[in-house]
Structure formats: C-alpha cells, structure tokens
Amino acid sequence: MGTERYASPDAETVAAVVGEALHAGAIITAEVRCEVEYDGRTSGYLGPGDRLLVAKPDGTVLVHKPTNHKPVNWMPSGGTVTATVGETSGEPVIVGRRTNPRERVEIRVHETYGLTRFDADDTAEYEESGTEAEMHDYIEANPEELEDDLRIVEHERETKYGYVDFYAADAEGTPVVVEVKRVQATLTHFDQLKRYVDLFAGDDGDVDGTEHSVRGLLVAPSASERVQRACRDAGLEFVALPDFETEADAANASLADFS
Amino acid sequence: MGTERYASPDAETVAAVVGEALHAGAIITAEVRCEVEYDGRTSGYLGPGDRLLVAKPDGTVLVHKPTNHKPVNWMPSGGTVTATVGETSGEPVIVGRRTNPRERVEIRVHETYGLTRFDADDTAEYEESGTEAEMHDYIEANPEELEDDLRIVEHERETKYGYVDFYAADAEGTPVVVEVKRVQATLTHFDQLKRYVDLFAGDDGDVDGTEHSVRGLLVAPSASERVQRACRDAGLEFVALPDFETEADAANASLADFS
DNA sequence: CGCTTAATCTCGACT
DNA sequence: AGTCGAGGTTAAGCG
Structure with a gap:
C-alpha cells in the first residue's frame, strides 16, 4: 500500500532493505551508479554508469539504462535475488540467479542515490482484445x-x-x-x-x-x-x-x- | 548524477515534475495506484491496482506489476509522453503516444505514493559475447x-x-x-x-x-x-x-x- | 522508412 | 520438464 524511501543509504542498509523487502513481497527500485556482469546463455559486461534497478519479489531483476524499452541486463522471474556487502569493496552487490538455464546477473553498486521499497497490492488482470x-x-x-x-x-x-x-x-x-x-x-x-x-x-x-x-x-x-x-x-x-x-x-x- | 524525491505529491506536482524531468533528460519512476488503457496494435484495459511506473526521456513508458519480467503495459522508445491533470477527475493522467504504428497508452493515476526524478548519466555500452x-x-x-x-x-x-x-x-x-x-x-x-x-x-x-x-x-x-x-x-x-x-x-x- | 533476422527474447499452453 | 508458437514482441543491420 505504501512506500518507504531511503536517500543515499549505506551498503549495509541497501543489503538489509533489499533482502527484507523482497522476502516480504515488496518491489525494490534503486537509482544507482553500478557495473553489471551477466553469465549464462551468453555473457556480457556493462561498465560503470547510472541506472535504474528494479527487483521484484518473484525473483525478477531489471537494470535499465536511460533509454530503451528493454532492460540492458535482467533476470526473469523464478530465480532468487541476494543482496550483500562486498567483502573487499564494502559496496552493495546484488545477484540474481536461476537454474534451467543456469545463469546469473551481478550488479556491483558503486553509489546508491536512492532506494525505494514499494509494498504494492495489485490483483487486477490485464484484459486484451484484438488477439x-x-x-x-x-x-x-x-x-x-x-x-x-x-x-x-x-x-x-x-x-x-x-x-x-x-x-x-x-x-x-x-x-x-x-x-x-x-x-x-x-x-x-x-x-x-x-x-x-x-x-x-x-x-x-x-x-x-x-x-x-x-x-x-x-x-x-x-x-x-x-x-x-x-x-x-x-x-x-x-x-x-x-x-x-x-x-x-x-x-x-x-x-x-x-x- | 542525483535524484529528487516527492512523497505523496499532488496531481499538479506530478504533471509538472514528469513533464519537466523528461524534457531535461531525466528518468521518472513513480509508485502509484492506477488504471491503464491501451489502444493500438490491440486494445486492452488494466483495472485499478498498485504499479511501478517508469518513464524515460526517449519516450519509453513502462507499467510494471509486482511480478514478471515484462511490463504489463508500455510504450516503446520514440514516442512522446505527456503528463496532465484530468479535468473532471483532478487526477494525474500520463499518456504515451507514437505513430507507426499509431498507438497510445493512458495511465490514470488514482494515488501517487511517491515520485522520483533521476538525472542519470550513463555512457557505457554493454559488451556481449556468445552471440x-x-x-x-x-x-x-x-x-x-x-x-x-x-x-x-x-x-x-x-x-x-x-x-x-x-x-x-x-x-x-x-x-x-x-x-x-x-x-x-x-x-x-x-x-x-x-x-x-x-x-x-x-x-x-x-x-x-x-x-x-x-x-x-x-x-x-x-x-x-x-x-x-x-x-x-x-x-x-x-x-x-x-x-x-x-x-x-x-x-x-x-x-x-x-x- | 521497410524488410529481414536475432534475442540472455518472455510467456503461456500443452504433452 | 521439454517443446512449440504467439507477441502490442523489441532492436539491430542493411538497402
């Protein structure tokens, strides 16, 4: 029903809030500067830059650049998301994983401008015609x-x-x-x-x-x-x-x- | 570079901030309760519920439910986004339009839990291998x-x-x-x-x-x-x-x- | 612009 | 779990 906002949270707060929110069924959005690495069906690397992160309670992870409909990196629903603090970097690391196919996306967060927890309640189904x-x-x-x-x-x-x-x-x-x-x-x-x-x-x-x-x-x-x-x-x-x-x-x- | 956050903004603020931010090249995210209507290649309706909205300066609009990788409604890049205050409802209305094909998505916002402007600076290109x-x-x-x-x-x-x-x-x-x-x-x-x-x-x-x-x-x-x-x-x-x-x-x- | 094809396609349906 | 086909597919590359 509502949102909780964290401005410039530290690494520990990011890890804690992300973990807790997803477990509780809330959506996380974060405005960050980050690097991304993907390994699975293909592999790829995205250098440092500002992106919008979205993590959903069903395991979905999205990394959006300022342009385009499709996320530049992602993990489809069905996987698991973990948020930790990197041992050497001290920075937040968000990892989405799944099996079948085995793949993972790792987001190394260099700066967190803001973090929002959104406890969304949505039961409506989309109705479409013209199919x-x-x-x-x-x-x-x-x-x-x-x-x-x-x-x-x-x-x-x-x-x-x-x-x-x-x-x-x-x-x-x-x-x-x-x-x-x-x-x-x-x-x-x-x-x-x-x-x-x-x-x-x-x-x-x-x-x-x-x-x-x-x-x-x-x-x-x-x-x-x-x-x-x-x-x-x-x-x-x-x-x-x-x-x-x-x-x-x-x-x-x-x-x-x-x- | 940074974010600006508006908690429970009124309709006028939503319309003004969305319009200004997109014009200035910033990304907008909003946690809202809304209805969505799409007309174009097909037509569809999504009843009231809590969703995450994303609007990008290139005309991209995304409406995300709490589950799934794909947005339930969207407008691809290349179109235009307008944010106004509905005359009769007094509520914010965000419309994405484009031509070729001619289509539009209308988001009628019943409640805005939060709104974030994100002036993102991202020049990195994604590098992929295994294609x-x-x-x-x-x-x-x-x-x-x-x-x-x-x-x-x-x-x-x-x-x-x-x-x-x-x-x-x-x-x-x-x-x-x-x-x-x-x-x-x-x-x-x-x-x-x-x-x-x-x-x-x-x-x-x-x-x-x-x-x-x-x-x-x-x-x-x-x-x-x-x-x-x-x-x-x-x-x-x-x-x-x-x-x-x-x-x-x-x-x-x-x-x-x-x- | 239109055409052709790849895509981490996603997603649902059905075996 | 695997396979198949639709999709508001999107996006890139070429003419």
Whole structure:
C-alpha cells in the first residue's frame, strides 16, 4: 500500500532493505551508479554508469539504462535475488540467479542515490482484445471472408509437425490448410504454412506438380512483396484480410476517440 | 548524477515534475495506484491496482506489476509522453503516444505514493559475447568443424527469399546451404533452412529423393527429436556443434567462477 | 522508412 | 520438464 524511501543509504542498509523487502513481497527500485556482469546463455559486461534497478519479489531483476524499452541486463522471474556487502569493496552487490538455464546477473553498486521499497497490492488482470485468438473466432464464424463456399472442417488440427490453424475444404471439396496471422505476414509465417502443406501433400503422395491435392492459404492483413512472391512460387495463396471487427469493437466504436 | 524525491505529491506536482524531468533528460519512476488503457496494435484495459511506473526521456513508458519480467503495459522508445491533470477527475493522467504504428497508452493515476526524478548519466555500452555473430566468425575460421573439406563460399548471402547464413561447397563441389543457430534448433529454424534449399533446388528439380543438387546443413548445439526427424524426412542434415570457444572465452577461462 | 533476422527474447499452453 | 508458437514482441543491420 505504501512506500518507504531511503536517500543515499549505506551498503549495509541497501543489503538489509533489499533482502527484507523482497522476502516480504515488496518491489525494490534503486537509482544507482553500478557495473553489471551477466553469465549464462551468453555473457556480457556493462561498465560503470547510472541506472535504474528494479527487483521484484518473484525473483525478477531489471537494470535499465536511460533509454530503451528493454532492460540492458535482467533476470526473469523464478530465480532468487541476494543482496550483500562486498567483502573487499564494502559496496552493495546484488545477484540474481536461476537454474534451467543456469545463469546469473551481478550488479556491483558503486553509489546508491536512492532506494525505494514499494509494498504494492495489485490483483487486477490485464484484459486484451484484438488477439490472434479473436481473429480465429472471427474466421470460424465468417469463413466466406476468406473465400466463397469455404467450409471450416477443423480448428487447431494437430499434425506430425505442429498445429494447423484451420483445416478446411473449398467449394470443390479440395482440402485447404489455413494459417492466420494478426500482423503483416513474414517469411517465417510462409514457412509455417509451407511445412503443413508439404506434410499433407506428402501424405497423398501427389508430386507430379500439375495438380495439388491440398491448397494453402496464408491469411493476414498484409504481406511484403517478397512474401507474396514466395507464396506464388510455392503454389500457396495469400489472402489479405483487413482489420476485422469484433462484437466488442462494434460496441465500443462510438466511444473510441484517439486524442 | 542525483535524484529528487516527492512523497505523496499532488496531481499538479506530478504533471509538472514528469513533464519537466523528461524534457531535461531525466528518468521518472513513480509508485502509484492506477488504471491503464491501451489502444493500438490491440486494445486492452488494466483495472485499478498498485504499479511501478517508469518513464524515460526517449519516450519509453513502462507499467510494471509486482511480478514478471515484462511490463504489463508500455510504450516503446520514440514516442512522446505527456503528463496532465484530468479535468473532471483532478487526477494525474500520463499518456504515451507514437505513430507507426499509431498507438497510445493512458495511465490514470488514482494515488501517487511517491515520485522520483533521476538525472542519470550513463555512457557505457554493454559488451556481449556468445552471440550468433560470434558463432558465425568461428565457423568461418573453422569450417572443418562442420565437415571435412567444407569450403565457405559466401557469408550472409542474399537470395530471393532471404539471407542464407553460409553458402558453401563440400569436398565433391556440391553446393551446401548452412543455417546456424546458437540455441537448440527448433522447427522454425528447420523451416528457414528448407526455404533456402527449396529455392536453390529450384523447387522443381529432382523429387525422386535419390539425388540432391544442393545440400542443407542445420548447425546448432542440439535439436529436438522432432526437428531431427524433420531434417531426415526433408533430406537435410543436422550437425551438432557443441559450445564453441572464442578467443575471449579462452582468455577468460581461468578467471571464470560461477559462485 | 521497410524488410529481414536475432534475442540472455518472455510467456503461456500443452504433452 | 521439454517443446512449440504467439507477441502490442523489441532492436539491430542493411538497402
């Protein structure tokens, strides 16, 4: 519910407050001058400079530079955080560790401008709309948006090499594999569809090239020229499905203003 | 260089300090109770709760819950941040906006437990080793680690469908396309290699499976069983290249201890 | 700008 | 625990 602030705390105070706060479920933020060392999936070193540190009770550690969305160094949740006083330096050392993968981040604090303990109480969950799952719902309810007389046979069909978004049939009864993307389609999305189509075609064993036993549809709001050409060359079809409108969108449309 | 702290500031102070600090190149952190609304690539709503806010002078905005590495809401760098006092609510409202894509995040602050201005001075750059780029350098210098008498012809070769990590030739002079991964290979990595090989093979050539005009090598420390099977089925080869040692690693090996 | 790809990607879902 | 795929992915590198 509240915060506790320590201005220019000494090393012992930093170590004590960080340890205690995290144990009690509070968030720690600190404005410091520090060096950082990471060892694990890769390894790296960040020389001295001013950064914002964040440590959460779930083991998350973040080191933020004055720019960029992503922290320059971090430890994901699930690990453990320790704060001690370095034996030789007498400075605070904050270490985040975890296993699987085995990795650690060590923050050597040269100066602590300020330290804040924040006992945050947050039970709300983030609610999001416009996800790919909603796009699937829309397509399942309106398959004619992709193609006349398209019939959805199965949603999220499992195959030997992964899940197909939709397994469908066209007006002629030819099987159609559908891969749906909420964002502009990329080459990896094309790859995904090609993998499924190759798999289905391989089952039937029709490789004479003149006739396709399975069609493949890549559905997205847009695709780069290269992706569209890749589709053409591979005998797959790109279908542009512009912004779809969900029921929630329609209900909120009148309220929306982008000021 | 230093911090300035405001305990339980009123709405006017929040708006003024945030605006001024960001303009002056300082980082703002605030412990607040707030609601958040996002509209852009998707849309979402986060109900009232205690969160840590971070705003950086480059337009970055982060809203952190007490758990998880990733912010629950955010605005990447490059946008603009405004802090005002809501006309009807009298509460602080912080809005981050950007274009391309057009999106905005609105933070309605119900209670400000604390606010910190941090004039951070950080010129150090993060130095990392163990990246895929280094793995490329290693392979280029030691192609025999992949296969005897393999000769690298071209690095990062651009093709109609993307960039090939290495274009090489084996002892027989047969072209070899090489895709390198620093981590365990996944199906999408297999897809990537298959895309290049299909391209070089012309996608029409020999489908009898007995002879290949182009070989494909997927190089990674490991690969799941499914990926290895996919490679076999597609006539591609998986090459396990365990942890390689860079010169930097060798030099530092004696210093490394994982305590 | 747009395109392509790596990333200590993170995270959730499912086997 | 491992694998797979989405993500408001972000960020870098190149044309």
